[in-house]
Amino acid sequence: VPYRSVVARLEVATAVRPAGAGRYEAVLDGQWRIGTKPNGGYLLAVLARAAVEAAGPEHPHPAAVSAHYLAAPEAGPAVVEVEMLRRGRSAAQLRATLLAGGARCVDALVTCGQLPPTGGPPYWTGVVPPDLPAEEACLPVPADDPRFPVPLFGEVAARLDPASAGFAVGRPAGKGEIRGWVRVAPAPPDPYALLVAVDCLPPATFDLGLAGSWVPTLELTAYLRALPAPGPLRVRQRARLVANGRVDEECDVWDSAGALVATGHQLAAVRLPSGED
């Protein structure tokens, strides 16, 4: 299947329509929700899509995206306002703001450029990909858990390494790590799928016995390093420090060619057992 021969559901769900003077109209798709609110990585993809549209064909991909989350929008119509900050030869830097329901919801800074194709060993890496059981031996994350429906998992096929999925049966491993295979919509992954991938696994804090509530993202930064090969993404999300009601997580994404194609870092709020910090 050629790389762009399928019109991906993510492509439709993140489509933006120019509406004059740096304004883009979007429709936030209810399928990409966690609980009642659109997923943070999905919102990042919408913002990046508008920034890339404004950057023009010389800078066709998002390369670094930093977002601060102000308010969680509802699904439905939204506007992205984009401002060009600097248009250079190898990169364009832009600001993008998501407005919905009359409120400012997400502010982002986006550096756009040309991502290289995946392939070949990197010059150097210190990040070792996790060994995972075969995709079919991993556990699918349900979209319709009655305690907490996550429609997102109807669009994103996430299958967890059973060794990091113990939280689902009350036996977290205590390592602060969730890992597994991810396929975003039916199409091969692209940079926007990578932006979803860095924020779609259950929070790494679930593996620490803190599975009671989702963790709302305060800040999320993604670095995209290459255009991913077709096939499933290998994703590992790790907690780094849980303290004072906040957790920072790092998320690494490898493509089917074994290349580290994206990394996300986020700071999120987390409810800790009373009396603990």
Place this chain on the structure above:
Amino acid sequence: VPYRSVVARLEVATAVRPAGAGRYEAVLDGQWRIGTKPNGGYLLAVLARAAVEAAGPEHPHPAAVSAHYLAAPEAGPAVVEVEMLRRGRSAAQLRATLLAGGARCVDALVTCGQLPPTGGPPYWTGVVPPDLPAEEACLPVPADDPRFPVPLFGEVAARLDPASAGFAVGRPAGKGEIRGWVRVAPAPPDPYALLVAVDCLPPATFDLGLAGSWVPTLELTAYLRALPAPGPLRVRQRARLVANGRVDEECDVWDSAGALVATGHQLAAVRLPSGED
């Protein structure tokens, strides 16, 4: 010495003066340069200082700062333009832009709030601080290397673990890691010192035999987790992936009480040997 009894040189060098309507005037101090340009962490501290001024006393500290670097300013007069995005109960979110020499130089998003004091073990952490030799057994980084003067190291006392300083004598360890003790100016560390600390060590790529050139930062995000205890900071900078002319680095900072008080992530440009990616 009480926590704020010394007027720190960093405090003076990052001072901002309100100039009406979200405008703050600053003077970029030539002492805080790497080579000929002000250090990226120092610029982050100037931006955060202006954001905190605008946020007001209920949100007295920077907690998450994300910056995209557009152009390197010269030392001298500068302006920071600040826009309040959302003022909430537990956090204020702002945008800050650094302008100097008629150019837009750095754009940042800043989440401000009240940082907790350091102390006590965290709820959980997966990040193990490095063992370091005693500060006096570590190697001071010179400010006046004739091949590449770094005035910054006249303000920041950085002493490297000899095991990660081999690059200085042509024998890098090849681990992509630089670690050591850092003291910022003569005063106890504060959140602004932490913003400098996450971007002041020599690039981790020096430890990979790429010591020929400094690496210009494209994006830098810092999470501040607690007000640091007085005393030296323990800092570890690690390369994660070096590929296609870019490196992402993570930098962790512990205070003298052993708490992980700050983490930085950056994407930077790096010149690789010709033919390599």
